Amino acid sequence: xxxxxxxxxxxxxxxxxxxxxxxxxxxxxxxxxxxxxxxxxxxxxxxxxxxxxxxxxxxxxxxxxxxxxxxxxxxxxxxxxxxxxxxxxxxxxxxxxxxxxxxxxxxxxxxxxxxxxxxxxxxxxxxxxxxxxxxxxxxxxxxxxxxxxxxxxxxxxxxxxxxxxxxxxxxxxxxxxxxxxxxxxxxxxxxxxxxxxxxxxxxxxxxxxxxxxxxxxxxxxxxxxxxxxxxxxxxxxxxxxxxxxxxxxxxxxxxxxxxxxxxxxxxxxxxxxxxxxxxxxxxxxxxxxxxxxxxxxxxxxxxxxxxxxxxxxxxxxxxxxxxxxxxxxxxxxxxxxxxxxxxxxxxxx
Amino acid sequence: xxxxxxxxxxxxxxxxxxxxxxxxxxxxxxxxxxxxxxxxxxxxxxxxxxxxxxxxxxxxxxxxxxxxxxxxxxxxxxxxxxxxxxxxxxxxxxxxxxxxxxxxxxxxxxxxxxxxxxxxxxxxxxxxxxxxxxxxxxxxxxxxxxxxxxxxxxxxxxxxxxxxxxxxxxxxxxxxxxxxxxxxxxxxxxxxxxxxxxxxxxxxxxxxxxxxxxxxxxxxxxxxxxxxxxxxxxxxxxxxxxxxxxxxxxxxxxxxxxxxxxxxxxxxxxxxxxxxxxxxxxxxxxxxxxxxxxxxxxxxxxxxxxxxxxxxxxxxxxxxxxxxxxxxxxxxxxxxxxxxxxxxxxxxx
Numbered sequence: 001x002x003x004x005x006x007x008x009x010x011x012x013x014x015x016x017x018x019x020x021x022x023x024x025x026x027x028x029x030x031x032x033x034x035x036x037x038x039x040x041x042x043x044x045x046x047x048x049x050x051x052x053x054x055x056x057x058x059x060x061x062x063x064x065x066x067x068x069x070x071x072x073x074x075x076x077x078x079x080x081x082x083x084x085x086x087x088x089x090x091x092x093x094x095x096x097x098x099x100x101x102x103x104x105x106x107x108x109x110x111x112x113x114x115x116x117x118x119x120x121x122x123x124x125x126x127x128x129x130x131x132x133x134x135x136x137x138x139x140x141x142x143x144x145x146x147x148x149x150x151x152x153x154x155x156x157x158x159x160x161x162x163x164x165x166x167x168x169x170x171x172x173x174x175x176x177x178x179x180x181x182x183x184x185x186x187x188x189x190x191x192x193x194x195x196x197x198x199x200x201x202x203x204x205x206x207x208x209x210x211x212x213x214x215x216x217x218x219x220x221x222x223x224x225x226x227x228x229x230x231x232x233x234x235x236x237x238x239x240x241x242x243x244x245x246x247x248x249x250x251x252x253x254x255x256x257x258x259x260x261x262x263x264x265x266x267x268x269x270x271x272x273x274x275x276x277x278x279x280x281x282x283x284x285x286x287x288x289x290x291x292x293x294x295x296x297x298x299x300x301x302x303x304x305x306x307x308x309x310x311x312x313x314x315x316x317x318x319x320x321x322x323x324x325x326x327x328x329x330x331x332x333x334x335x336x337x338x339x340x341x342x343x344x345x346x347x348x349x
Numbered sequence: 350x351x352x353x354x355x356x357x358x359x360x361x362x363x364x365x366x367x368x369x370x371x372x373x374x375x376x377x378x379x380x381x382x383x384x385x386x387x388x389x390x391x392x393x394x395x396x397x398x399x400x401x402x403x404x405x406x407x408x409x410x411x412x413x414x415x416x417x418x419x420x421x422x423x424x425x426x427x428x429x430x431x432x433x434x435x436x437x438x439x440x441x442x443x444x445x446x447x448x449x450x451x452x453x454x455x456x457x458x459x460x461x462x463x464x465x466x467x468x469x470x471x472x473x474x475x476x477x478x479x480x481x482x483x484x485x486x487x488x489x490x491x492x493x494x495x496x497x498x499x500x501x502x503x504x505x506x507x508x509x510x511x512x513x514x515x516x517x518x519x520x521x522x523x524x525x526x527x528x529x530x531x532x533x534x535x536x537x538x539x540x541x542x543x544x545x546x547x548x549x550x551x552x553x554x555x556x557x558x559x560x561x562x563x564x565x566x567x568x569x570x571x572x573x574x575x576x577x578x579x580x581x582x583x584x585x586x587x588x589x590x591x592x593x594x595x596x597x598x599x600x601x602x603x604x605x606x607x608x609x610x611x612x613x614x615x616x617x618x619x620x621x622x623x624x625x626x627x628x629x630x631x632x633x634x635x636x637x638x639x640x641x642x643x644x645x646x647x648x649x650x651x652x653x654x655x656x657x658x659x660x661x662x663x664x665x666x667x668x669x670x671x672x673x674x675x676x677x678x679x680x681x682x683x684x685x686x687x688x689x690x691x692x693x694x695x696x697x698x
Contacts, residue, residue, distance in 0.1 A: 159508075162672060166640035169649075209593070212613045212635060214652070244558070246596045247614040264561045265596040286561055291515035300518075303563070323511060 004137050004199060009069040013200060013237035013258055015280050015313035021305065022069035023338045024139070025331060026241075027321030028062035029074045033328055035061050045090045046082060049075050052125035059130055059138075065328060066335050069315075070137050070200070071130060073193065075123060077143030077204055078151060080189045083119040086110050086152065094157060101155035101163070105174055111181040116192030123189075124196045131197030139239070140193030144205030145182035145223040147242075152178075161210050168219045179223040187230040194234050202239040203227060203257065209244030216248045221255060228256035239282055243320050250274050263319035264289075268307035280313035287318045290330045301334055305341045312343070353486050353548060358418040362549060362586035362607055364629050364662035370654065371418035372687045373488070374680060375590075376670030377411035378423045382677055384410050394439045395431060398424050401474035408479055408487075414677060415684050418664075419486050419549070420479060422542065424472060426492030426553055427500060429538045432468040435459050435501065443506060450504035450512070454523055460530040465541030472538075473545045480546030488588070489542030493554030494531035494572040496591075501527075510559050517568045528572040536579040543583050551588040552576060552606065558593030565597045570604060577605035588631055592669050599623050612668035613638075617656035629662035636667045639679045650683055654690045661692070 004010055011018035030036055036058055040048060049055055058074040078096045082088040087110070091097050100107075116124060130138050143151075150164045158164075168175045190201050205224060208216060228238055240252055241261030253260050253275050260279060262271045264286035272279055289300045308314040316338045322331065353359055360367035379385055385407055389397060398404055407423040427445045431437040436459070440446050449456075465473060479487050492500075499513045507513075517524045539550050554573060557565060577587055589601055590610030602609050602624050609628060611620045613635035621628055638649045657663040665687045671680065 160637055160672060162637045162640050162674075165635065165637040169638065169641035169645045209614070213616065215635075244593050265558070267562065286514065286564075288509055288511045288514040289518065291511050292518035296518045323509065325511075 004135075007069065007137050007199075009137055009315060010199065010237065012313055012315050013239075013280060015278065017312055017344075019343070020339045021308075021314055021316050021341055021343050023066075023316040023335050024068040024070040024072060025062070025066075025318050025322050026072070028066065028068060028072060028331075029058045030322065031324035032322050032326040032331075033061055033065065035065070045076055045092075046079070049079060049126075050122045052122050052129055055122070055126040056129040056133065059126070060133060063134065063136060066331055067339075068136065068335065070139050071134055072139045072202070073123075073127065073130070073141060073198065075126075075141070077141070077148060079120060079123060080114050080142065080185045081111070081148060081152060084110075084112050084114055084185070088151070096151045096157070098152055098155045102149070102152040102178065103167075105177070108174075108177055108181065111178070111185070114185050114188045116188060120189070120192070124192055127193055127196035127198055137199035138197060139200045139202055140190060140198030141202040141204060142186040142189045142227075144203045144208065144220075144227065144240075144242075145179045145186060146208050146211075146220040147204060147206045148182050148185070149178055150207050161207065165211075165215070168215070172219075175219065179220075183223050183226045183230075186227050190227070190231060191234065194231070194236055198236070200237040200239065201231070202241055202261070205240065205242040205252070208242040208248060208252065209246075211248065213248050213251060217251050221251055224252070224255040239315075241282070253279070259313075259315065261317070265319070268304065268314065269309065272311070278313070280315075281308070281311075282315040282317050284317065284319040285334070287320050287323050287326070290318075290323070290326045290334075294330075294333065297330060297334065298337060301337050305338065310344060353484075356418065356486050356548075358486055358664060359548065359586065361662055361664050362588075362629060364627065366661055366693075368692070369688045370657075370663055370665050370690055370692050372415075372665040372684050373417040373419040373421060374411070374415075374667050374671050375421070377415065377417060377421060377680075378407045379671065380673035381671050381675040381680075382410055382414065384414070394425055394441075395428070398428060398475075399471045401471050401478055404471070404475040405478040405482065408475070409482060412483065412485060415680060416688075417485065417684065419488050420483055421488045421551070422472075422476065422479070422490060422547065424475075424490070426490070426497060428469060428472060429463050429491065429534045430460070430497060430501065433459075433461050433463055433534070437500070445500045445506070447501055447504045451498070451501040451527065454526070457523075457526055457530065460527070460534070463534050463537045465537060469538070469541070473541055476542055476545035476547055486548035487546065488549045488551055489539060489547030490551040490553060491535040491538045491576075493552045493557065493576065493589075493591075494528045494535060495557050495560075495569040496553060496555050497531050497534070498527055499556050510556065514560075514564070517564070524568065528569075532572050532575045532579075535576050539576070539580060540583065543580070543585055547585070549586040549588065550580070551590055551610070554589065554591040554601070557591040557597060557601065558595075560597065562597050562600060566600050570600055573601070573604040588664075590631070602628070608662075608664065610666070614668070617653065617663065618658065621660070627662070629664075630657070630660075631664040631666050633666065633668040634683070636669050636672050636675070639667075639672070639675045639683075643679075643682065646679060646683065647686060650686050654687065659693060
């Protein structure tokens with residue numbers, strides 16, 4: 001396994017000293033890049049993901065352009081569910097759509113165990129191609145059980161997660177069976193990515209912030225905990241992320257990741273007050289700020305860095321994915337500014 | 350002006366002793382009620398709002414069915430902007446749509462001052478009809494400047510508010526001019542509703558939770574403050590509400606409303622820890638819980654009431670609007686349970 005001894009990203013994940021604040025951007029590979037639009041071709045994102053050479057190229061594009069401190073695998077959180085035949089498509093501009101949403105016990109049969117070498121060989125091949133090519137760590141990822149469950153149950157993007165919550169609250173045995181299968185799906189997928197060479201992973205519980213703290217604690221946290229526990233022996237940094245999670249941040253941290261991702265609603269200083277002074281954080285520039293004039297972006301980046309107050313455990317990122325219309329020149333300036341920021345406080349002589 | 354001396358709702362707004370916990374539901378009038386679907390007819394919601402007899406009937410329906418402790422005017426937060434000719438439509442299932450979104454200084458001309466008697470006579474007529482009929486207080490409402498701005502700028506419902514934030518951060522003078530006009534629009538509309546007989550008002554800053562605390566404090570709070578300050582002389586209770594506002598709750602409270610609305614993400618006990626032990630709160634059952642089995646709903650209602658811990662300053666509500674598919678029988682049971690809950694702790698003898 002490649003170890004990347006000089007990686008600022010891996011050092012920050014461990015809270016160890018390093019030369020500069022590492023940066024990567026969620027959804028750094030994708031529609032915001034002209035070189036992506038050039039190679040992507042028509043067809044579904046799932047078809048693009050099924051092509052290892054193309055996926056590897058797309059993964060590499062932002063690393064080349066921006067000099068990010070990590071690459072993030074070009075894939076989608078519904079890939080494992082689709083690979084075992086659940087029937088998921090990703091509609092452009094809309095997101096994951098499920099023809100027959102998960103609704104009853106009989107649907108459990110549609111969630112057989114994932115066999116990564118047989119079901120997602122293209123994903124593992126992409127990881128292997130990337131590890132040969134990359135000089136920075138590759139981040140693999142999976143959807144957390146709750147967020148994947150919400151896609152499978154709602155059938156289409158939702159703002160309210162009504163069906164998901166109704167099943168969670170009204171059918172606890174079915175919820176447990178579903179979530180347990182989604183734990184296994186995430187674990188098996190993540191382990192296969194790590195074994196193929198991913199140096200870190202991120203668990204996306206993107207929509208967990210829709211839950212009350214009590215519902216999160218009772219019906220979601222135990223499953224996310226199982227995911228991180230099942231990766232412990234592999235000894236790679238793990239990142240746990242969702243949007244609008246301020247009220248459940250301390251609970252999410254109990255799931256046991258190495259790093260907590262934070263969106264722009266919780267200033268990093270406040271996040272460390274909640275999670276402890278030694279917590280390792282990732283974030284948290286509002287992606288919408290990238291549409292403001294350069295001086296405003298610069299000031300906002302400065303504020304994120306100052307909130308971190310020279311803590312060695314900070315990975316700079318946006319508070320959510322790069323928006324498709326983002327001008328890459330803005331992200332180029334952001335990364336340059338972050339890299340130039342003096343990570344360590346001036347020595348007292 | 351009618352004073353409703355026995356109103357539990359008004360007493361709770363003032364934190365004064367009263368017999369039972371008052372309840373009303375955001376969007377209690379509307380698609381969830383069969384009697385609404387029967388009278389509503391085709392056409393836009395804005396057409397229905399323009400018909401005082403129909404709007405009054407729709408407003409009364411949930412009061413009759415549920416015995417809510419307050420009525421909420423059947424209207425829409427874009428009504429004042431539409432009334433002055435900005436060009437807003439409300440598309441069924443989608444929400445407010447603006448053909449020519451607000452984008453530059455010339456668009457300010459499209460936001461002339463509201464003359465309520467000339468521009469929204471139907472709204473005032475609806476209020477007057479209702480006040481004659483109702484035995485419980487009528488709540489008037491308006492959209493807060495930020496939330497209305499987001500509709501005018503985005504042109505259609507958004508999850509990211511990119512254009513709104515870009516204008517807010519990038520064009521501070523234009524933002525100030527826009528927000529100042531929207532302050533006036535809200536104030537004039539609310540004052541006219543109160544003068545026509547509304548006994549309380551709610552300011553909906555539904556989407557303010559999309560902002561970082563700093564952006565809220567700098568670019569939004571000053572304007573919301575002006576709205577509440579401009580209503581002070583009328584001496585009616587004011588409610589301030591948004592969703593996903595946990596991180597900015599203390600800031601929103603600084604705007605100066607009588608009551609803070611809280612969504613289900615912040616337990617009421619936690620809200621009082623943040624806002625002070627004497628704060629008056631409205632909320633906060635997750636509307637999605639209404640789709641769970643009766644025992645689960647009952648338990649969730651109990652938890653909300655217990656979080657309030659017998660505080661006299663609590664108005665029971667959902668944490669957001671009633672969802673269109675909600676079974677009215679569920680809300681009937683909720684209101685019955687809330688009304689039966691012993692508001693005052695057992696006397697210590």
